[in-house]
Amino acid sequence: MFEHAAATDVGRLRNHNEDSHLVVELPDGLLCAVSDGMGGHAAGEVASRLAIEHLAAAARELPAGEPALLRLQTAVQAAHAAIRAAATGGREGMGCTLTAAVWRDQAIELLSIGDSRAYRLRATSVEQLTEDDSLVGEMVRQKLLTADQARSHPARSYLTRALGVGTAAEYATATATLESGEVLLLCSDGLTAHVADDQILALVNGAATLAAAAAALVQAANEGGGSDNITVVLARARRD
Numbered sequence: 507m508f509e510h511a512a513a514t515d516v517g518r519l520r521n522h523n524e525d526s527h528l529v530v531e532l533p534d535g536l537l538c539a540v541s542d543g544m545g546g547h548a549a550g551e552v553a554s555r556l557a558i559e560h561l562a563a564a565a566r567e568l569p570a571g572e573p574a575l576l577r578l579q580t581a582v583q584a585a586h587a588a589i590r591a592a593a594t595g596g597r598e599g600m601g602c603t604l605t606a607a608v609w610r611d612q613a614i615e616l617l618s619i620g621d622s623r624a625y626r627l628r629a630t631s632v633e634q635l636t637e638d639d640s641l642v643g644e645m646v647r648q649k650l651l652t653a654d655q656a657r658s659h660p661a662r663s664y665l666t667r668a669l670g671v672g673t674a675a676e677y678a679t680a681t682a683t684l685e686s687g688e689v690l691l692l693c694s695d696g697l698t699a700h701v702a703d704d705q706i707l708a709l710v711n712g713a714a715t716l717a718a719a720a721a722a723l724v725q726a727a728n729e730g731g732g733s734d735n736i737t738v739v740l741a742r743a744r745r746d
């Protein structure tokens with residue numbers, strides 16, 4: 507039903523990988539997610555793993571045919587509480603991004619917190635489906651920065667929302683449609699800090715398989731500097 511591939515890499519400058527990701531084939535679709543942890547002393551790994559574990563549990567209980575967003579929101583609230591409860595003993599302030607998508611037929615339900623992105627990749631166009639919950643993301647929306655300037659801005663990693671930080675989980679939801687052959691990409695900012703949208707499109711469309719595309723995206727991010735952990739999840743509906 508779906509072709510999918512994922513890749514994650516520590517990058518060139520970090521000594522551990524705080525990103526987590528998930529791809530689950532549902533009886534009637536696909537659930538995928540990327541989470542990018544933050545916090546010192548490996549706390550980011552704990553936060554992103556907690557977020558993904560809660561989503562994995564929700565995936566096992568998703569009723570076929572029913573809208574998924576309500577279940578995702580419940581899982582996100584539980585993950586938020588779990589991260590806060592675990593933020594002790596040097597892990598104070600840990601948190602993570604989360605971008606999750608449930609894809610059934612041609613409809614995608616999205617939930618996002620932070621600056622991990624979802625993209626729709628077509629034959630000749632690329633479209634970001636999520637908004638960055640970040641200081642530079644806000645400045646781009648206010649036309650104070652271009653996307654290129656945001657990519658290299660010194661404050662580019664400052665998030666305005668993160669899972670596990672603050673009293674309540676705040677997130678955005680969205681829906682989108684994808685036609686057969688179009689590709690869904692979820693990624694952490696370790697990709698988008700170094701690889702522009704049009705380059706992402708060219709690399710994915712130029713690859714023979716999604717697995718090759720995932721490897722090419724990680725390689726491009728590393729060649730661009732590899733300043734952060736890099737995670738990509740790619741999926742497309744198979745042409746039947």
Ligand code: MN
Pocket residue numbers: 542694695696734735
């Ligand atoms: Mn990151």
